Amino acid sequence: MTTITARKNLENIHAYVAGKPIEEVQRELGLESIIKLASNENPYGYSTLVKEAMLSEMEQTHFYPEGMAPALAAKLAGKLGVERDQIIVGNGSDEIIRLLTRSYIEVKDEVIMPDVTFPRYETNTLIEGGTPVLVPLVDGVHDLKSMYNAITDRTKMIVVCNPNNPTGTIAKKAELIDFINKIPQHILLIIDEAYYEYVNDEEYLETIPFLETNPNLVILRTFSKIYGLASLRIGYGIMHPSIIEELIKVKDAFNTNRIGQAAALASLDDDGFVEYCAAENTKCRKYLENELTKMGLDYFPSHANFLMIKLKQHGKEIFDGLLKQGIIIRSGHLLGYDHTIRVSIGNQQENEKFIKALQNFIGSTHK
Ligand SMILES: Cc1ncc(COP(=O)(O)O)c(C=O)c1O
Structure with a gap:
């Protein structure tokens, strides 16, 4: 002790x-x-394409990886229809959440999030000395109206988890569009879509088109869930390049490893x-x-x-x-x-x- x-x-x-x-x-x-x-x-x-890619990359184990995972970022950008500099690859999307709070949250800043949701938003806010503002779910669903009403002069960030973990519910399309467009642009709006690929419902909003008009929007996705690469720790964020510039300042130089990058890259070929x-x-x-x-x-x-x-x-x-x-x-x-x-x-x-x-x-x- x-x-x-x-x-x-x-x-x-x-x-x-x-x-x-x-x-x-x-x-x-x-x-x-x-x-x-x-x-x-x-x-x-995971995809059958992944094993071969991992084995082949294993030969390069004694070399550090490329810190910004450029091949993976470029392939993701092409697939998602965004620019290469709008993508940052992280050690799981967990890391991107941490980079966001590390870069943007100061003591007394408020972060609005649903209650209950994925616990890392709250923990990372607390680590930086920020204040989590918890807005209860209604029947397991985000109460976007109350989340909007919770905005104060101190609000720096808002997190929407869509689908929400642990309830699995999604926000209604029209409500989410209205919410995204209403949030003042000096507040970061994070939409965590870790389970994006599982959703098959007309009410689920495609958020990527909103990046163009809403530079405060950050979308998080991961290779840990449907791609089956949980232990390799690869997630990514899609956002305005100016936000990525800040995240890079606090990111570890070699945050993702070679084998994970190669596996994620290969798995993108297997729709x-x-x-x-x-x-x-x-x-x-x-x-x-x-x-x-x-x-x-x-x-x-x-x-x-x-x-x-x-x-x-x-x-x-x-x-x-x-x-x-x-x-x-x-x-x-x-x-x-x-x-x-x-x-x-x-x-x-x-x-x-x-x-x-x-x-x-x-x-x-x-x-
Ligand atoms: C909503 C949500 N976001 C992010 C994560 C983190 O995923 P990873 O760090 O493996 O990408 C999880 C994991 O369970 C999750 O449920």
């Missing part, structure tokens, strides 16, 4: 609690067969894989929704690769009950809703096992 005091800002910050890793559960419970439906990963792995995963996800989410409805359970209407399910029991109780059966999920008590669980949509076999385990657990608690 040392008596050296850390920065005061860290006093109220807790280390991020991630979904429990499979290896940890194997060690703790000695279970052989474990299903992880806790971190919204891709149950179908078929992305389409397959999105279609399977929708099919499997419908299966889960049907089964839950048959069990008399309610859930938030998700557009992503996870479902937040409402139950009578405390989330931790269900988490423990399912863990004993070899299934790792997330307890909602860590995500802002005590009597819920968040389950990632697995493949069909995993989903069937999850439903069976949930039925077992609920059955056993009624005895």
